[in-house]
Amino acid sequence: MDIEDLAARIEAGERRALARAITLVESGRADHRAQATALLDRLRGGGRQGLRIGLSGTPGVGKSTFIEAFGMMLTGQGLKVAVLAVDPSSARSGGSILGDKTRMERLSRDRRAFIRPSPAQSQLGGVARRTREAIGLCEAAGFDVILIETVGVGQSETMVADMSDLFLLLLAPAGGDELQGVKRGIMESADIILVNKADGELKGAATRTCADYAGALRLLRKRPQDPEGFPKALTVSALEEAGLAKAWEEMQALVGWRRGAGQFAARRAEQARHWFEAEVREGLLARLRKEPVRGAMSALASRVEEGQLSPARAAEEILDTYLRGYAGKGP
Structure with a gap:
């Protein structure tokens, strides 16, 4: 494999080259790992940097619907969006369905979007082992926003927070007792909680649930990487595409503050050491x-x-x- 040629094609934004490179970094073969390391070293000094957004949520909360609606909004603003979706693997066969492209039909046809499903295999933490390297490849290809969708929600899924600039927790409307179903570890890692399905008959329940989570967040210990008012809870409707612009505005405000305070670069450096x-x-x-x-x-x-x-x-x-x-x- 010509690593220099592949790197040049990735930097030119060629989607097939990006897909091939991700396949390469996901391979466990020793010769492929050597080539992948050489490729990543070649691309590392390019200086391109996208916004990495991790997203987790309970099964059935509408992660794929939210990502498609959110991604379409971003591409409509002229941004290039990559989606790295991790599917759970069978403990018996090791196989995965990898059906995210079929669940995000509109976004998969958008020329400014790139969707790559990957199997979690035996990796804990809700992400595939090489997801972090795939993020670097997407940044080298010029994508402005990289969305990392995790397998599910739980204390182990906090690993995605160690490879993203923002960590979103997507939850469904429920009563106050639902707070007991969300582990404290993932609550402490979340930068913004989004209560989805705030539409129709569930709108009132979503508003109440959002207030419950906002109160719970105020009880958590203050983090140095947060300005006043963060982390916060918001309501969204991926179905009606309501609240998405507000959520994006809050994300940009948080990232802007972290950049100005030096927290953004410091966190990336800490993440590099962690990995x-x-x-x-x-x-x-x-x-x-x-x-x-x-x-x-x-x-x-x-x-x-x-x-x-x-x-x-x-x-x-x-x-x-x-x-x-x-x-x-x-x-």
């Missing part, structure tokens, strides 16, 4: 799955099963033999 450490951890786990470590682990596992060794002692032997031997050595 460096995550890559080291993943690399170590990958080595544990290869020989000769894999064989040694299997032998020790048999001794643990027979009661000859405790799990803690067996783990210590593996670490002493294959990892601590690197201590004190230079790069």
Whole structure:
């Protein structure tokens, strides 16, 4: 693969090249990983920067409908929008439906939009392992806004907050007891809560739910990356496309404040460090799955099963033999 040619085509905004590059970074083959790393290094100094918006929400809340309506509004303003949608994978077969393009039919036909569904596979956190790299590719291709849709809602889905500039939590109208169904971890990560389906008979319930969440947000500890009034809760209707312009206005206001306060750049730097450490951890786990470590682990596992060794002692032997031997050595 000609990495220089592929990089030039991505920078020119060629969609097929972008799709091919994302397929490359998602591959687990060693030769593909080497090519993907070279490609990302080549594109890293381009200086292009899009707004990364993470989006999570309970199943059935209307994430795809919201993303399509919101994305169409942004493209109507002349912005280029990329959607990275992560679908849950089967625990048995590893397969995914990847049906986001069919759920966002209008947006998928928009020439200023790009939709890429990816399987979550075994990755926790609601995002695929290489989603962060796919974001970088979309930025290099000149997209102004990158929307990252996660698998679902829960404490593990806070991982998307570590790769986005804004984190939106989309919720459906319900009574005050519904607050118990949303984990505190994801509430603390959210920058803006959007109560969807604020239309028809549900409009009143949506308004009350929004007030409930606004009150809950005021009880959370103040974060240094927030100006006065944030995080906040708003009502939207993806069906009627109501409240979308107001939500976008609030997002821009928050990003503008963070840029002026130096929080935007500092957060991106912190995220880069976080993902460096995550890559080291993943690399170590990958080595544990290869020989000769894999064989040694299997032998020790048999001794643990027979009661000859405790799990803690067996783990210590593996670490002493294959990892601590690197201590004190230079790069």
